Amino acid sequence: MRWRMVRAILRKEMGGYAQQFAGGNRAALISSSLTFLGASIGGPLLIGPYWVESAALLCVYPIIGAVLGVHGALDGIAGERERHTLETLLASPIDEMEIIAGKLAGSIMLCMGLSLVPIGLGLIAMNIVHADGALLLPAAHLIWGLPMLAVLMPAAMSSTALLVSLFSASVRNATQVYGLLLPVLLVIPAVTMILLPHEVSSRIRDTVQSYPGAGVFIAIGGVLSVVTLIALLHLKAYFRRGSQQVL
Amino acid sequence: MGAIELTGISFHYDAVPVLEGMDLHIARGERFALLGPNGAGKTTTIRLLLGLLRPSAGSVSVLGLDPTTAGAEVRSRSGALLESAGSYEALSVIENLRFHADLFGMTEARFRSRASELIQTLGLAGLEDRGASHLSLGQKRRLTLARALLHEPELLILDEPTNGLDPIAARELYRLLIRMTDQDGSTLLVTTHNLAEVESVCHRAAIIHHGSLVACDTIGALTDELSRPTLDLICDAVPDGYETALASVSGVASVTRTELGLNIELTSDGPINAILAHAMDAGVGLLEVRRHRASLTEVYLDRIASDAAAARGSPT
Numbered sequence: 001m002r003w004r005m006v007r008a009i010l011r012k013e014m015g016g017y018a019q020q021f022a023g024g025n026r027a028a029l030i031s032s033s034l035t036f037l038g039a040s041i042g043g044p045l046l047i048g049p050y051w052v053e054s055a056a057l058l059c060v061y062p063i064i065g066a067v068l069g070v071h072g073a074l075d076g077i078a079g080e081r082e083r084h085t086l087e088t089l090l091a092s093p094i095d096e097m098e099i100i101a102g103k104l105a106g107s108i109m110l111c112m113g114l115s116l117v118p119i120g121l122g123l124i125a126m127n128i129v130h131a132d133g134a135l136l137l138p139a140a141h142l143i144w145g146l147p148m149l150a151v152l153m154p155a156a157m158s159s160t161a162l163l164v165s166l167f168s169a170s171v172r173n174a175t176q177v178y179g180l181l182l183p184v185l186l187v188i189p190a191v192t193m194i195l196l197p198h199e200v201s202s203r204i205r206d207t208v209q210s211y212p213g214a215g216v217f218i219a220i221g222g223v224l225s226v227v228t229l230i231a232l233l234h235l236k237a238y239f240r241r242g243s244q245q246v247l
Numbered sequence: 248m249g250a251i252e253l254t255g256i257s258f259h260y261d262a263v264p265v266l267e268g269m270d271l272h273i274a275r276g277e278r279f280a281l282l283g284p285n286g287a288g289k290t291t292t293i294r295l296l297l298g299l300l301r302p303s304a305g306s307v308s309v310l311g312l313d314p315t316t317a318g319a320e321v322r323s324r325s326g327a328l329l330e331s332a333g334s335y336e337a338l339s340v341i342e343n344l345r346f347h348a349d350l351f352g353m354t355e356a357r358f359r360s361r362a363s364e365l366i367q368t369l370g371l372a373g374l375e376d377r378g379a380s381h382l383s384l385g386q387k388r389r390l391t392l393a394r395a396l397l398h399e400p401e402l403l404i405l406d407e408p409t410n411g412l413d414p415i416a417a418r419e420l421y422r423l424l425i426r427m428t429d430q431d432g433s434t435l436l437v438t439t440h441n442l443a444e445v446e447s448v449c450h451r452a453a454i455i456h457h458g459s460l461v462a463c464d465t466i467g468a469l470t471d472e473l474s475r476p477t478l479d480l481i482c483d484a485v486p487d488g489y490e491t492a493l494a495s496v497s498g499v500a501s502v503t504r505t506e507l508g509l510n511i512e513l514t515s516d517g518p519i520n521a522i523l524a525h526a527m528d529a530g531v532g533l534l535e536v537r538r539h540r541a542s543l544t545e546v547y548l549d550r551i552a553s554d555a556a557a558a559r560g561s562p563t
Contacts, residue, residue, distance in 0.1 A: 004349065004352065005349075005350065007349070008346060008349035008350055011346070011349075012335060012338065012342075012346050015335075015337055015338050015342060016335070016337040016338070018337075019337035019338075019378075083333045083335075083336065084331045084332055084333035085332075085333045085334065085335060087294075087299065087329050087332070088327070088329055088332045088333070088391070088394070089350075090297075090299055091297050091299065091322055091325075091327040091329060092322055092323075092347070092350040092351065093319040093320075093322045093323035093350065093351065093352075094350055095319070241298055241299050241300075241318060242298070242299070242300060242301040242315070247294070247299060247300075
């Protein structure tokens, strides 16, 4: 893996995101940024100090960040194919996994920005307005757990999105497939819990609740890492020159 | 070792044959045209050369390397403009070129001098900071061309390079390509439907049809092979029955009287002086002499028609 190649893809992706975010329009960029700032500061202030203590509320940020940022990954391969740039990219000396790494890094950085920046702004605002001299900070496991989630959540979602993008004829097609896949993945655990015998589901629930917060974060991190790894292995197997479906 | 060596190459998309046992040799420093109708297999051949596809059978060698095993090396020494190649619309002209330079490991100094030269040559001056989405079709094509030429490749593979270019830009492009290949000895493989361009630019050409080569030779040999040379004598007076007398001259295959004078089909290039002397001795009032050879377009049409007829099992 050559960093020069990954950095080239990353730089191009970030340029593309900046263009998509504002459509190349300075007024749109300013208004989008102001909305983002307003929501980042206004939301926590409306909720009050409970916002800092609530793991559930804070964990929503990495999830929303990952969902918002996943579009870039869905565009990653299908979009290049649609715009007739994929073949030119593959006609360069870059390795296929360097393309994937660059695109994944771009997507993760975007998602991290979309999740950690509002958390940081919310904390600053909360400490200015509600601190009363004491420093308002989330629990210790959230301080390392949230950044971890902000990396692993988009890594899992973006790598699966890239995989969907590889097998899709267009970005629209990829978005439709992922749009169906995402609720299914979220609903399956809930439905499974309902369908399981009451004793079994109760035991699972009790087991999860008995774990400390740090344990839950480690478990979620583990699952997300496995999902990412599986998606990356599939991308390595199928996204390669010589494979007719790539072109 | 040539720049490109294809030996017994076959390629099937699923079960559909696209190339069948194709052999092709292109020498280093040669300017070579791959011609053929749409769907003949030209783009597939280019993809095989760049290692974007793997042949079903046969071997491929590009600059002495096998693109299936040393693809990165082949691609780093080649510049490709592929069919309907796009550019990154969210990036400006210079950002598009810089991205390409990064992929090919160009230094900043080399990138700056080369980009500046190509921007001037390809008529992109003043557009450096313009977003690619705001370029016209021809300007976009020039940008993709600049990208292919940027890293000064040893082998240039251009698929329909003048699509979307106006005649002046197309002429400038070919002048640039001739200068580049002459100066640094790089090899050019070009596909185009504009056969006049091929005649003026390329040393050799191959015609591909239904995945097989139906002709491959120098442009001169291809045009010579198709038909006998002919002479048109534009005259103000031709004696009655003179065409019969002229037909008996050695080297003359047939003579036809036309509205303007005589059309003479020759068996070889030799007897032109003898024919002119014979005509003047016979009192033919010569105004003009035109020598006609088959054009590459005629050769192309003839070869494609012959191959199609052979495939149907009937003579042309």
